[in-house]
Amino acid sequence: MTGPAPLALSMGEPAGVGPEIIARAWTALRADGPAFVVVGDAALLRAQGQPVQTVSAAGDAAAVFARAIPVLDHPLPVPVTPGKPEAANAGVVADWIEQAVDLALSGEASGVVTAPIAKAPLYAAGFRFPGHTEFIAELTADAPFAGTRGPVMMLTAKDLRACLVTIHAPLAEVPELVTIERVCRTARVVHEAMRRDFGIAAPRLALAALNPHAGEGGAIGLEEIQVLAPAVKILRAEGIAITDPLPADTLFHDAARATYDAVLCLYHDQALIPVKTLDFWGGVNTTLGLPVVRTSPDHGTGFDIAGKGVARADSLIAAVRLAATMAGKRVKSASES
Template sequence: MTGQPLALTLGDPAGIGPEIVVKAWNALRKEGPAFVVVGDHDALASASGAGSKLLRRVASADEAAAIFPDALPVLDLPLRAPVVAGHPSAAAAAAIIQWIETAVGLALSGAVSGVVTGPIAKAPLYQAGFKFPGHTEFLGELTAATAYQGARGPVMMLIAGDLRAALVTVHEPLAKVAGKLSVETIVNAGLVTAQALRRDFGVEGPRLAVAGLNPHAGESGTLGREEVEIVGPAVAVLRDLGVDATGPYPADTLFPAEMRARYDAVVCLYHDQALIPVKMLDFWGGVNVTLGLPIVRTSPDHGTGFDIAGRGVARPDSLIAALRMARDISRTRGG
């Protein structure tokens, strides 16, 4: 294979990351996209059941594409403590963070065409002093995402089939969501999403649908004032800025096929408003994409699977889809 590989971080080594990484390589080794794993070689070998014979340490990402059909290339950054499948530990946090930082650095330098991140667990990272809610926010800090018409990434988007769902708030308790919403945050998410549809997905004249927060989108203010005072005004601002945005719509009517045909992406206001329809459409193959970054970043749309780690039953579908999407976005950007 030729061309730049993707960088794939191992994720939490006590989870299903090592297993699905090797399964994804087996599925993609002939046609690609090629990738180099950023992680611990020995942990990957033992936890995945692949054994060292299928893995090959590389000194740089440049070596990955040539050997990818025959062996899984690994940029070896060892852990500092042993790993037990299904038992996450804060002792692995420093290495997990280093793997992410290294992959982002490779992307920023142009050594890889994009970053795909394996699933991490937040609790062990928090125990070790990690100060970000998750991958998305950490990547925004690492890349110092650039502005677009006053907008700033990162914005999380979940994709399944023909549904692209961007999020205004992400990992917020439901009781705090309304207080986190403002005209500015919704406009920012809409601008970043519209830009990404053009730059990353080749959509000319992107159409956005914006969800309401309350039942029936507030029923003209009788079931909540957020649509009248925040969401509706934000849609108006987006339209004034040249974005083809409509809404707010009741969330329970936004996701049937007939409605999906009317927009290119939906802007959702909180986590489950986007995640439930995405996972209903394609539970195994959904992809998480970070919008508004100077680098390409995708990830599988699932967690670490500690309950099944080490049993050999984890499915790589979402990781395979994330790798293919990262390749496609890179190509659309011209990389």
């Protein structure tokens, strides 16, 4: 198999479903790709019953991908019991992510795909980031990037791209967090990403309202008038095509999705509910506005089913495919600029 540099896939929490779904994803993708190289523990991956071959460099992955899972082997210090994470392994889990990002920054990998991590053992080991998104943003902070920096979280399912203005914030805090500045920055990141990473020359953005019925002219809340409408005015003056704030209950049906390329959602469930309704098993979490392409499955570690052989790889397969598509669009965009 020849072509672009492979994707770097960090194994994630070793006691979760990561090793299982990686093995299943390789089985589904081995013939036609996209090729990836796993950054993780080769012995743990061999235990999944698929052929594994350690490689010394990411560039060796393509030559072996059709017959074995290529792995940059960094063994864990403590044995793994499915469903039972160990804080002693957390440092290596973080190292896997960092190495995958380094490979993408150097060009040895075309992008990063991250299997799910567990926050508690990482925090117990001193990890100081809320999650993957913030950690990767920190790792890439000094890398050159000709655009508005994120990170902005985008969830995709079928033809829906839902981008979050706030992420894991208590609902009671959302109105204060949804500021003109935050909405504008998110929209700029999304607009640029649609052009650079998705090849959409003139992106159409939709903006979800915060309140029912988009505030009903101020009768059910003032955020649409005081925050969202001014943000829209600023963005349109910059040449960004974005709708007025629209009631969220009318934004996600088939006909509505056909009118925009991405939608800005103001809080977690406003984006996640339609994404998981459209494609519960195959949704993808993507980070926009970084010097590297990064995607991830839209699910957690699955400790309750780890090691039982029932974990589905749909989301990881979709994440690998999307990362490869974005990386290709990014290369094409750079060559045309």
